[in-house]
Amino acid sequence: MKPASDPHPNDPWMSLRARFELPGDPGGAPLSYLAGHSLGPLVRGAHLLIExxxxxxxxxxxxxxxxxxxxxxxxxxxxxxxxxxxxxxxxxxxxxxxxxxxxxxxxxxxxxxxxxxxxxxxxxxxxxxxxxxxxxxxxxxxxxxxxxxxxxxxxxxxxxxxxxxxxxxxxxxxxxxxxxxxxxxxxxxxxxxxxxxxxxxxxxxxxxxxxxxxxxxxxxxxxxxxxxxxxxxxxxxxxxxxxxxxxxxxxxxxxxxxxxxxxxxxxxxxxxxxxxxxxxxxxxxxxxxxxxxxxxxxxxxxxxxxxxxxxxxEEHPFARLVERREALIRSTMDRLEALALPGITCITPMGEGEHGAQLSFAIGPIWPRGEELIRDLASRGIIADWREPHILRLAFHPLYNGLDDADRLVEGLAGINRSGR
Ligand SMILES: Cc1ncc(COP(=O)(O)O)c(C=O)c1O
Structure with a gap:
């Protein structure tokens, strides 16, 4: 499911992802884990400390x-x-x-x-x-x-x-x-x-x-x-x-x-x-x-x-984490705005200092909603979550998410929109 070649080979942050164990699809390919606002993934070093x-x-x-x-x-x-x-x-x-x-x-x-x-x-x-x-x-x-x-x-x-x-x-x-x-x-x-x-x-x-x-x-x-x-x-x-x-x-x-x-x-x-x-x-x-x-x-x-x-x-000054997360959010939002998908509206305020890593979208009735949308996204390799009444939540954690996740999310939403209900 993950592209065989890295579409963002010069992304220096990607080595950090190796410090995490991210859930994979049934074939073992890593998923785009955008649910860190709900439950963060396992940091590898935790095994040793528990053992x-x-x-x-x-x-x-x-x-x-x-x-x-x-x-x-x-x-x-x-x-x-x-x-x-x-x-x-x-x-x-x-x-x-x-x-x-x-x-x-x-x-x-x-x-x-x-x-x-x-x-x-x-x-x-x-x-x-x-x-x-x-x-x-x-x-x-x-x-x-x-x-x-x-x-x-x-x-x-x-x-x-x-x-x-x-x-x-x-x-x-x-x-x-x-x-x-x-x-x-x-x-x-x-x-x-x-x-x-x-x-x-x-x-x-x-x-x-x-x-x-x-x-x-x-x-x-x-x-x-x-x-x-x-x-x-x-x-x-x-x-x-x-x-x-x-x-x-x-x-x-x-x-x-x-x-x-x-x-x-x-x-x-x-x-x-x-x-x-x-x-x-x-x-x-x-x-x-x-x-x-x-x-x-x-x-x-x-x-x-x-x-x-x-x-x-401690290894990464917070200002750098914010910079990284903003780059991921900007990449996502710019492309979503360009696509102008109908029936999906970002409710997270986008001004400086008004948001963190989470993006929340109000999902209109022309979309699959609730568990169905979460399943559709998962089938495209994206893990996000849903909160009532009709909000899709996802987050870009600067320590393990990358531009490849932003790509996959934008393509996934566009694909679900194209396929209709
Ligand atoms: C904003 C917020 N407050 C409180 C809680 C409850 O946390 P706990 O189950 O650790 O008491 C949660 C859990 O997700 C939460 O998101």
Whole structure:
């Protein structure tokens, strides 16, 4: 399925693809993997790291917690500088733990502080359903009413994205009733990037907290959480970070003080300071920084792949990754615009800084839709995904996608369009 000769022989980025294991067709030819916004592919080095821990478990058993390299006791600690770099924070402000929604609940417990009339939470829509569920249930759990305490700002009629001006206006309008603003750093459906610093500043001017879901942002767009004065953030590691299905997630807390009033961090033994943890005393003394928000011991096997994937980001300055991804997106969009295929509209904003690697297309009724379209694309060697109501999502990850993938996508869409329904 892959062309026998490389149509882009001078593409210097292509050697990087060899660091990944990309799914292939039944004949073994690699597919164009454009689903990294959903689940990133396997980084080759992950095999060795997982096998290393299996071997240690087999050979050492319990002693693995104190083994000389990568002791399980502090297994995720060494990943923090690389993650901090990716989100624009200090290493002590990030921690590797749990999954995204669990971390969101933990940090809502700390940062959602309804008091008097200041109890509303403002979110944007379309929002990832789990975020909305977590927030609505936290409101109810604190005795509030999600039908009045949850404010949702949506796109203008006929559009798919929330304009930052409209977002700001909604924050100002909520004013003193606002306890928290929560937004996807990159929207899961449209791929739109929200200006976190701008929204955080307006939120703080109203006396409220600002948090963000970075599931689609980490490893995808440059982030500067400290500079932007974001109060807290949560992420998963299985999209642009390529950590594997259900990989351990992470969180950021600005200038973290796990014991700060009025809602100290929820407590668990892995958030207790390491030196005295195994004295098994009843009194909680938190680890310094974001580690004080940890509850449980580190899931070694779902953390191991990050040891292979984060170095790839350290090797390549983010500005270069952005340049590469823009070249792929431009190549795709220029040719799609020239083809002017009917019934397919890009809903991702194309301005500078308004998108990351994801392109989302609204698919009209003249096209096959849903699973049928995804199958048609797969039969042409392209892996993408579909989200209701009628959005085709795909992404160009600068570390493993190339101009050949852009070619195949454009030809594939043109072919499906020509073949009609
Ligand atoms: C934007 C967004 N938020 C939250 C989640 C939920 O993540 P988890 O299952 O790790 O809680 C996802 C999962 O894909 C997501 O895309």
């Amino acid at each position: 290393e821990e299996l071997e240690a478990w087999s050979q050492m058993g319990i002693a693995g917690y104190g083994k000389p390299t990568r002791p399980w006791m502090r297994y995720a600690h060494d990943l923090r500088p690389a993650l901090a770099q990716l989100v624009g924070a200090r290493a002590d402000e990030v921690a590797v733990m749990n999954s995204l929604t669990v971390n969101l609940h933990l940090l809502l417990a700390r940062f959602y502080v309804p008091r008097g009339q200041r109890r509303k939470v403002l979110i944007d829509t379309p929002v990832f359903p789990s975020d909305r569920m977590a927030i609505a249930s936290q409101i109810a759990w604190r005795g509030g009413d999600p039908s009045t305490d949850l404010i949702v700002i949506g796109p203008r009629p006929g559009e798919w994205i929330v304009h930052p001006d409209d977002f700001e206006e909604a924050i100002r309008r909520a004013g003193e009733t606002l306890a928290l603003v929560f937004v996807g750093g990159v929207n899961y459906l449209s791929g739109q990037v929200q200006p976190l610093g701008r929204l955080a500043r307006v939120t703080h001017a109203q006396g409220a907290c600002f948090g963000t879901d970075l599931a689609h942002a980490i490893g995808n767009v440059p982030l500067a959480l400290d500079r932007d004065e974001v109060d807290f953030a949560v992420w998963c590691s299985y999209k642009y970070l390529n950590g594997g299905p259900g990989a351990v997630g992470g969180l950021f807390v600005r200038a973290p003080d796990p014991q700060a009033a009025p809602h100290p961090a929820l407590q668990g033994w892995w958030g207790h300071e390491e030196q005295t943890r195994f004295r098994m005393g009843p009194v909680f003394t938190p680890e310094a920084g974001a580690l004080g928000f940890a509850l449980s011991n580190v899931p070694v096997f779902s953390t191991a792949p990050l040891g292979a994937t984060l170095p790839l980001f």
